Amino acid sequence: MTDPDLADKPFGCAVCATQACLRGEIGRMPTTCPTRTLPGIAREAKPYLEEKLHAEMLVADAAPFTPEGRLRSRVEELAFYAKGMGMKRIGVAFCVSMTKEAQRLGRLLRDEGFEAELVCCRVGSIDYDEVGLQKAHPDRFAASCNPLAQARLLNERKVDLIAMMGLCIGHDLIFQRECDAPVTTLVVKDRALDHSPIEALR
Numbered sequence: 569m570t571d572p573d574l575a576d577k578p579f580g581c582a583v584c585a586t587q588a589c590l591r592g593e594i595g596r597m598p599t600t601c602p603t604r605t606l607p608g609i610a611r612e613a614k615p616y617l618e619e620k621l622h623a624e625m626l627v628a629d630a631a632p633f634t635p636e637g638r639l640r641s642r643v644e645e646l647a648f649y650a651k652g653m654g655m656k657r658i659g660v661a662f663c664v665s666m667t668k669e670a671q672r673l674g675r676l677l678r679d680e681g682f683e684a685e686l687v688c689c690r691v692g693s694i695d696y697d698e699v700g701l702q703k704a705h706p707d708r709f710a711a712s713c714n715p716l717a718q719a720r721l722l723n724e725r726k727v728d729l730i731a732m733m734g735l736c737i738g739h740d741l742i743f744q745r746e747c748d749a750p751v752t753t754l755v756v757k758d759r760a761l762d763h764s765p766i767e768a769l770r
């Protein structure tokens with residue numbers, strides 16, 4: 569099944585028309601499918617049997633549906649996952665434009681028995697001038713996003729898990745790099761498409 573000559577070709581997923589991986593149909597996979605060209609990586613299942621990873625996979629697998637078969641929303645999945653992993657303290661790093669929704673999330677999490685710690689992107693009230701960024705109106709104060717402080721404040725509170733809500737692209741990367749706890753994205757900011765980036769791809 570493996571053709572070593574194809575191992576350094578672009579992964580077939582970029583142009584695949586079969587998605588045969590979904591059904592385990594190896595014969596229908598394109599010749600550049602990484603399942604075929606790099607099976608040592610693509611078909612490595614053993615790590616999933618190790619205790620920590622296995623526990624994470626079990627909870628993730630159970631997250632989409634309630635026991636009654638109803639689909640969970642992503643907010644419900646977040647709470648389900650955190651509970652299943654025994655997490656107690658959830659951090660929420662949010663964009664100031666989503667304050668109302670983030671605060672609602674905080675209340676929902678508390679209702680579910682978690683401690684919730686929220687930090688707004690403009691925390692610290694640092695002016696654009698202080699970080700060397702240009703302002704549209706140089707005579708007025710303009711608060712810079714402060715992803716470093718968002719991360720460090722949540723580190724200070726030793727949260728078990730962090731949900732990002734609407735951090736700008738780039739700021740989200742700085743934020744994640746600085747966080748001690750694992751970070752999951754709850755809301756992706758897309759100003760043009762009501763925070764639904766997939767709409768640009770349909």
Ligand code: SF4
Pocket residue numbers: 579580581582584585586587588589590597598600601602603
């Ligand atoms: S069958 Fe292979 S190439 Fe196609 S989507 Fe699945 S993994 Fe990618």
